[in-house]
Amino acid sequence: MTHSLRLGVAGLGTVGAAVIRMIARRADALTAATGREIRVTAVAARDRNRDRGLDLAGVRWFDDAAEMARSGEVDCVVELIGGAEGKAKETVEAALAAGKQVVTANKALLAHHGAALARAAEGAGVALAFEASVAGGIPVVKALREGLPGNAVARVYGILNGTCNYILSRMEREGLTFEACLKDAQALGYAEADPTFDVEGFDTAHKLAILTSLAFGTTVDAEGVSVEGISRVQPLDLRMADELGYRIKLLGVAQATEAGIEQRVHPTMVPKSSAIAQVMGVTNAVTIDADAVGELTLIGPGAGGEATASAVVADIADVASGLVRPAFGRPSATLRPSSRVEMQRHEGGYYIRLTVHDRPGVAAGVATRMAERAISLESILQRRDESAAVDDPRGRSGRPVPLVLITYAATEGAIRAALDAIAADGLLAESPQLIRIERE
């Protein structure tokens, strides 16, 4: 048997503790699978006195993770500190510079510095593995990097943030507002005290940027992702979606278009019958559209200490097996630069909810402005609230009422121009709601 693989674990939060317990619990199976003993020989964390319920006898403690990464006592650094900059980055860079293998769960680091780190890993001839950085326990990095080399990917999209999916699921099921569901999510520990990073889509954007690079062979480019969160989604939108045969999910979507690879995160209408529409609560899912396999969907836990540790340990086992593949599936030098495609050029179906003054001719005025920009309407739904009908025997209250349009494929530029014209006509009582439709 080859000599054992000595791990240095940087960061002893929920995931770090779960990784250490899992390595111990699965020691025999891991050795059988990889042909090597895997041992945690060092850990690094700030608070040495906190009780984490871990047996760290014989394990060397470092106060400084970067120092651990440089030490001669570890072969593989497991970075679980988190964050795009600071100690996490310093630790991974130090490990690669010292020729150590690196396993990380750090999506922000990969999304912002993935290209440079991948080059460094290649230069050192070591692995930079990051299965846990996207979609928690779902082995989607492996599927994209190793499972589909015969395929050209056309599109990859997914529910990549459990907090948002939990909130949208509850809003849909219980007719609650975003604010009420967010509060519950915070009470349950599904959302942070400052939820911006999750609910405004930035977490999803980081994960999407990593998937895009793997799927399309482009340089990871988090800044190139167009991002819109779920805080503007209203219970009314979920009810309308339901009536129209859709559900609303926060998706990250990367898609090959003639102009380049679109990367976008936004609330999305998906057909109720699609696999991704069934995914409720904190569960994640990723669908890959590729030329040979067609459609492949992976569903599983997107977060949680054990599920994330499962992905980290899979990477560690690959390292122990001697698997060193380029981080993003092909050598950095062959990754194409990311081409940024403006959302104005996005083409797709749209759900548009206007709040119009309930007056004669409003629907006709709206439809005309759409037609002028060659936007075809699949359906128009006008819904007066019942109190309005009582006020006015002709059924027109003059009050604001919703008018919902579903369009066939149109460019976002054309849609925005039509909405500007409708606003300029004075037909709108509120700014419009616009939700993109993703068809299978």
Place this chain on the structure above:
Amino acid sequence: MTHSLRLGVAGLGTVGAAVIRMIARRADALTAATGREIRVTAVAARDRNRDRGLDLAGVRWFDDAAEMARSGEVDCVVELIGGAEGKAKETVEAALAAGKQVVTANKALLAHHGAALARAAEGAGVALAFEASVAGGIPVVKALREGLPGNAVARVYGILNGTCNYILSRMEREGLTFEACLKDAQALGYAEADPTFDVEGFDTAHKLAILTSLAFGTTVDAEGVSVEGISRVQPLDLRMADELGYRIKLLGVAQATEAGIEQRVHPTMVPKSSAIAQVMGVTNAVTIDADAVGELTLIGPGAGGEATASAVVADIADVASGLVRPAFGRPSATLRPSSRVEMQRHEGGYYIRLTVHDRPGVAAGVATRMAERAISLESILQRRDESAAVDDPRGRSGRPVPLVLITYAATEGAIRAALDAIAADGLLAESPQLIRIERE
């Protein structure tokens, strides 16, 4: 760059031709991903004159695949002949004996001789890769073998045969009989002229045996699978399932129990809300229940030349990357012997459709026999057809009518004993229908 990987493709049917085209189409991407050129240098098939639309200039033709496997001109043999015995087995054995890497899509070969072939591959220090043997284009072998080493698997189950799922989907949607849907499936090329292998569950059993070995670290044991097909499922069962909140799918299920690993293939009631219930038509799906990740579901195409070739080419890329892991995820010597668990010991919920004589006291008689064996009933549905009510003002026609029971968890032995007693009481007009329920 390392020297090129020379492939010998044995079998030039739909999948073989798709593999050869894919290797050519994705040449640059495959080289970038693996660091090596991948070339088809030899092929073996019986009919040299058939036009397959392939450019085989410069490729050596062998009439005998085993001879090709022994030749010095290939590094890796891609076996696409099929069948558990005969030329396929001879070719793979010859390749391993000659120290060649082997990639195969042959589920029957793996299910029946996987253990011996894995030993031979280990002895030779080469790969025996078989992603395409289970669930076509879904990378489930990779997920189980490499994606979950930190997990103890509790259960793996899936829709592994597209023909059966197509037939059941159409029976459900259109209320048609098994026979009518089978005929359509044959006309569309989804079912063979002799459909026994698919519809009686043997194909699913082969695939399940392979998944079981990967998931539980046991020796592959196709003979240990309890098998029941879909030919006895009636439109009435699908209607009752719908009313009760279930769909019927042919599942392969491998489950850890106190008595050992159950391996069973049978029509199964799954909750309509489950991910696997959404899978319609020829699509396949596999769900893995494991201690760390919880539930992981993979959905995708289970057959077709391109999808299967996608899996074959993924294995070829792994071989080109120098990845040699034990075939079933751990060395053969450490695989535990398969423990066969009799279906009598299976414990779960049951759907039981009795055809009873419509007489007073029948439901009471049935319920009593169940209670005697401590079987708890979740629901009883008695449905008289409308003509019967007209015949007899008291609502009892004496004619055969369906009586449907849903049980809580019970052993199959207890259920069978209760049904024998009910039959002995003379209450049954036909032999009972029994469908197992698989809960999430």
